[in-house]
Amino acid sequence: MVIGGGPVGENVAARAVRGGLTAALVEHELVGGECSYWACMPSKALLRPGHALAAARRLPGVPVGDRLDPAAVLARRDSFTSHWDDSGQVSWAEGAGITVVRGHGRIAGERQVSVGDRLLTARHAVVVSTGSVPFTPPIEGIDTVRTWSSREATSAKSVPTSLAVLGGGVVGVEMAQAWARLGAEVTLVVSQDRPLPRQEPFVGELVAQGLVEDGVRVLTGVSGQAVSQVDGQVRLALSDGSTVSAQELLVATGRRPATADIGVDLVGLNPGSPLTCDDTGLVEGVDGQWLYAAGDVNGRAPLTHQGKYQARAVGDVIAARARGGAVDTSPWSPLVSTADHAAVPQVVFTDPEVAFVGRTAEQAAKDGLRTRVVDLDIAVAGSSLHADGYRGKARMVVDEDRRVLVGVTFVGQDVAELLHSATVAVVGAVPVDRLWHAVPSYPTISEVWLRLLEAYGL
Ligand SMILES: Cc1cc2nc3c(=O)[nH]c(=O)nc-3n(C[C@H](O)[C@H](O)[C@H](O)COP(=O)(O)OP(=O)(O)OC[C@H]3O[C@@H](n4cnc5c(N)ncnc54)[C@H](O)[C@@H]3O)c2cc1C
Numbered sequence: 001m002v003i004g005g006g007p008v009g010e011n012v013a014a015r016a017v018r019g020g021l022t023a024a025l026v027e028h029e030l031v032g033g034e035c036s037y038w039a040c041m042p043s044k045a046l047l048r049p050g051h052a053l054a055a056a057r058r059l060p061g062v063p064v065g066d067r068l069d070p071a072a073v074l075a076r077r078d079s080f081t082s083h084w085d086d087s088g089q090v091s092w093a094e095g096a097g098i099t100v101v102r103g104h105g106r107i108a109g110e111r112q113v114s115v116g117d118r119l120l121t122a123r124h125a126v127v128v129s130t131g132s133v134p135f136t137p138p139i140e141g142i143d144t145v146r147t148w149s150s151r152e153a154t155s156a157k158s159v160p161t162s163l164a165v166l167g168g169g170v171v172g173v174e175m176a177q178a179w180a181r182l183g184a185e186v187t188l189v190v191s192q193d194r195p196l197p198r199q200e201p202f203v204g205e206l207v208a209q210g211l212v213e214d215g216v217r218v219l220t221g222v223s224g225q226a227v228s229q230v231d232g233q234v235r236l237a238l239s240d241g242s243t244v245s246a247q248e249l250l251v252a253t254g255r256r257p258a259t260a261d262i263g264v265d266l267v268g269l270n271p272g273s274p275l276t277c278d279d280t281g282l283v284e285g286v287d288g289q290w291l292y293a294a295g296d297v298n299g300r301a302p303l304t305h306q307g308k309y310q311a312r313a314v315g316d317v318i319a320a321r322a323r324g325g326a327v328d329t330s331p332w333s334p335l336v337s338t339a340d341h342a343a344v345p346q347v348v349f350t351d352p353e354v355a356f357v358g359r360t361a362e363q364a365a366k367d368g369l370r371t372r373v374v375d376l377d378i379a380v381a382g383s384s385l386h387a388d389g390y391r392g393k394a395r396m397v398v399d400e401d402r403r404v405l406v407g408v409t410f411v412g413q414d415v416a417e418l419l420h421s422a423t424v425a426v427v428g429a430v431p432v433d434r435l436w437h438a439v440p441s442y443p444t445i446s447e448v449w450l451r452l453l454e455a456y457g458l
């Protein structure tokens with residue numbers, strides 16, 4: 001029995017069915033979850049046309065208009081969310097042999113879930129994949145005015161004349177750029193010295209530069225102190241005494257696991273906290289091997305692809321444990337999510353794009369690794385052909401004791417598709433001396449791999 005029919009819950013259920021079990025998927029809103037309707041899909045649909053226009057402008061000879069057509073962009077976005085109708089996903093689930101149960105699921109006891117006045121009992125396991133909810137910081141007045149969360153920012157029906165964005169994380173930078181390119185006057189408020197502060201320092205610097213070039217006002221080192229409504233605008237008072245006023249205020253200050261109202265207290269866990277689990281997804285602190293968690297709700301790596309990876313392991317391990325006999329849960333077996341610890345890839349879909357996997361140099365040092373860091377501008381034949389004035393940077397973090405990569409970061413136009421090569425190198429612990437023999441094709445942006453290895457000394 002799976003509580004939460006987002007991308008993660010769907011995948012847990014599908015794998016369990018594939019493993020020979022029956023599966024019920026309890027969903028209280030739309031099957032497909034946040035990702036399909038208010039997160040990954042609509043946000044990328046809003047960003048992509050602006051990137052295509054910017055890319056075309058960097059190539060003399062390509063006829064381009066001077067601005068996007070917002071109505072067409074929003075209409076295409078709507079088609080990617082299936083107009084917020086989940087019948088296609090419900091049909092997919094039913095076709096995969098999953099029983100969809102509409103309603104709010106709560107843990108009601110060992111292997112039991114209540115949905116309204118129905119009590120459902122699972123034969124083998126209950127999996128919680130309820131995702132996450134936006135975190136609103138305790139700023140004076142924030143509850144008294146209408147603000148945007150990522151939901152409004154991804155589903156808005158028209159372009160606001162002006163938008164203030166509080167928070168320089170991934171949602172903040174992506175939505176600031178999307179709406180700026182669609183014509184809004186955007187101010188991004190970042191509490192640290194740069195956006196995306198958890199990434200390599202050059203990431204935030206280059207992304208901020210890209211935003212400024214798009215006309216975004218990027219304010220760093222300031223936080224929100226108070227919010228009020230003045231003359232039909234939202235006014236945000238900042239820690240340096242200044243104010244920002246805009247038609248809309250997007251609060252993009254992070255998310256928290258959705259565990260507040262799902263009955264976890266009944267099994268001795270803390271509502272509102274992540275459901276900490278082992279690498280097979282078993283929730284820690286609950287006996288009997290019946291309660292699992294996957295996706296945003298476990299706080300391990302709040303990304304769709306990583307949650308779906310956990311889902312495949314959880315669905316498979318539940319089926320394997322149901323069959324009985326020995327179950328291999330050693331690191332890197334198909335039944336565990338080993339990559340969550342130090343090999344998580346992520347793309348930030350801004351222009352310049354950001355793509356990284358594994359540890360930053362700072363994280364590797366904190367983890368006690370003896371590392372060498374190689375930094376390069378992305379300036380190869382492939383990049384110069386790709387766009388006039390191509391601007392990008394790459395960093396590779398090498399564990400010197402094992403001579404393998406433990407982290408790679410790329411920033412630049414269209415680097416997303418480079419990322420999987422880095423992920424394969426990190427997950428596969430490919431020695432740099434062998435990586436040398438993975439020859440990048442000429443002339444592609446991948447040539448940066450050769451330059452990185454040369455700069456390392458090969
Ligand atoms: C604006 C934005 C953009 C993003 N872009 C990307 C991206 O480009 N790439 C990426 O990898 N990640 C992205 N993410 C993160 C991604 O959306 C999440 O990691 C992903 O949705 C997690 O999937 P999930 O199934 O764990 O949770 P969710 O997608 O949140 O699904 C949880 C489901 O559970 C349901 N539910 C919750 N509680 C109950 C209950 N008690 N009973 C029944 N149903 C319940 C919810 O209605 C929901 O359908 C983005 C996030 C945001 C906010």
Ligand SMILES: NC(=O)c1ccc[n+]([C@@H]2O[C@H](COP(=O)([O-])OP(=O)(O)OC[C@H]3O[C@@H](n4cnc5c(N)ncnc54)[C@H](O)[C@@H]3O)[C@@H](O)[C@H]2O)c1
Nearest residue numbers: 137167168169170171172191223224252253254302347348
């Ligand atoms: N492309 C992608 O993969 C993608 C896109 C969007 C979101 N996501 C995921 O969704 C989740 C949520 O994203 P998010 O950007 O909301 O969270 P986040 O945690 O990435 O960023 C939140 C930012 O807000 C800042 N902040 C917190 N309180 C603040 C305050 N009072 N004033 C100013 N700044 C404040 C934090 O310092 C942080 O930098 C993340 O896990 C993210 O990885 C992924």
